[in-house]
Amino acid sequence: MxxxxxxxxxxxxxxxxxxxxxxxxxxxxxxxxxxxxxxxxxxxxxxxxxxxxxxxxxxxxxxxxxxxxxxxxxxxxxxxxxxxxxxxxxxxxxxxxxxxxxxxxxxxxxxxxxxxxxxxxIGENRRKVLGNMPPSVSGRQRDEQSQGTGATAGAGGSSWLSSITSTTSSVVGSLLGSAKQYEGEDAGLTFADVAPYLVISTRSWENAQQRLPAGESMDISKFRPNIIVEGAAGEFDEDFWGELQIGSQGAKIVLTQNCARCNSLNVDYSTGKVGESEAGKILKKLNSDRRVDPGAKWSPVFGRYGFLAKVPEGKTAAEIKVGDEVKVVRRNTARTSFGMLLSHCSIS
Structure with a gap:
């Protein structure tokens, strides 16, 4: 889970x-x-x-x-x-x-x-979660930003250098240990890209669809989500989601970083090649206004990566199913800044 x-x-x-x-x-x-x-x-x-x-x-x-x-x-x-x-x-x-x-x-x-x-x-083997993707690292980074000790990701006037500095201090703090415990369980990765869960909203998908001419469609599966939320407050509202509660049993998903998109969105599923119609240019269309993450400044953002919150000892994991109610129980005041480029840093 x-x-x-x-x-x-x-x-x-x-x-x-x-x-x-x-x-x-x-x-x-x-x-x-x-x-x-x-x-x-x-x-x-x-x-x-x-x-x-x-x-x-x-x-x-x-x-x-x-x-x-x-x-x-x-x-x-x-x-x-x-x-x-x-x-x-x-x-x-x-x-x-x-x-x-x-x-x-x-x-x-x-x-x-x-x-x-x-x-x-992959069997029982796992990959390590890198950069500022883990809940502990992103949580420390969020605290530093709120306390004014790091750059505010996505805020006007923040520089690429200041974002890197903030991310670095968060990664170092995580490696050295911290007394504070953050929601979200990092149990490693299977063959998911960089986090176990990827959340998008249908409102954002509809925005992508509206960028195409009549008669063309944007298959929602191209975004490769494993959780799709209906009824978001607005298009790309998920940019600011920090934590979701899903279903009557209260399952929690902690969202740590944005998902930066690639050429896979342009693929025509009927031919196995990059599409020749306007749908084959959807990445460029999203690039026009969705390059909103300074940590992935050349790619458009669509969706959020997340981790399941730890299940209390003695309790079984809450079930998540299609049709469950979703509540945004924590919102970020600014967009997070992707920091995977720091995955090779080391402490000696």
Missing amino acids: YTGFPHDRRFMLYSISKDKNMHIAEFTEMCLFTTAFVDGSSSPSSPKKFTVTYTKDHAFANPDQKITDATPLEIDLAPDTHGLDEFQITMHSSPTVSYDMGATYNEWFSARFGYQVKLLY
Whole structure:
């Protein structure tokens, strides 16, 4: 639960020729694969497997190479890692050990991509949360800003240098330890980018949609959220959300930093390539007024990264489900400033 919803982002594809993990911003054809849970016979609410389906009849990189077997690939949601080869992986500067799922899976994907790839599973391994993304670091930074000891992120007149200084002091303070405990549990990462949860609002999505001409649409799944909130007070109101309470059981999500967007928004899901219509230019359209984070000043902001608040000892985690009421229980007075570029700093 602290590393995200069950089964969320536990698998990854890896390009052998480019020697790197695959993200849709660079490997745009990844969108041609769709997934679905397979209901377990004994407990339909707890699936044991999922399927992957390829939506084309030919290998993406070799259109003349036809796919004769359109059968979806079935994969265990929690495969036995005993006997699987370990594979070192680094994602967004955060390394971990993963497991190579083996020839059957690798060959199925490779035949459809048209080049050699591996399917990796993270198992019980985790990646470190870096920079000022962890709740403890962002919390210290927020306190420093409110006390006037650091730059106010996003405030008029604050400089890039002052933002870096504030972030640095927060990171150093976290590494050295602090008596104050902050909400939000950092239990590491699976293959999610930089935090377990990503929250967006439908009001903001509607704003993106309105930037396109009639007849074109912006698929909300392109923003890759795992929590979508309806009924926000306004467009991009989530820029200032600090903490959410979800559902009658009071689950809390602590939002620490903004999500800076990339070329993945421009991908046409029907072709696996960057779109040729206005929808294929949505990143540029958002750049016109959404470059609002001095810590990611070349990218538009859309959504907030978050962490589940710690569950009190003796209690079980609160359930979150579609349709739950969402309350903003803490708002930030200014936008936060992304500080992932400090992920390599060290104390000696």
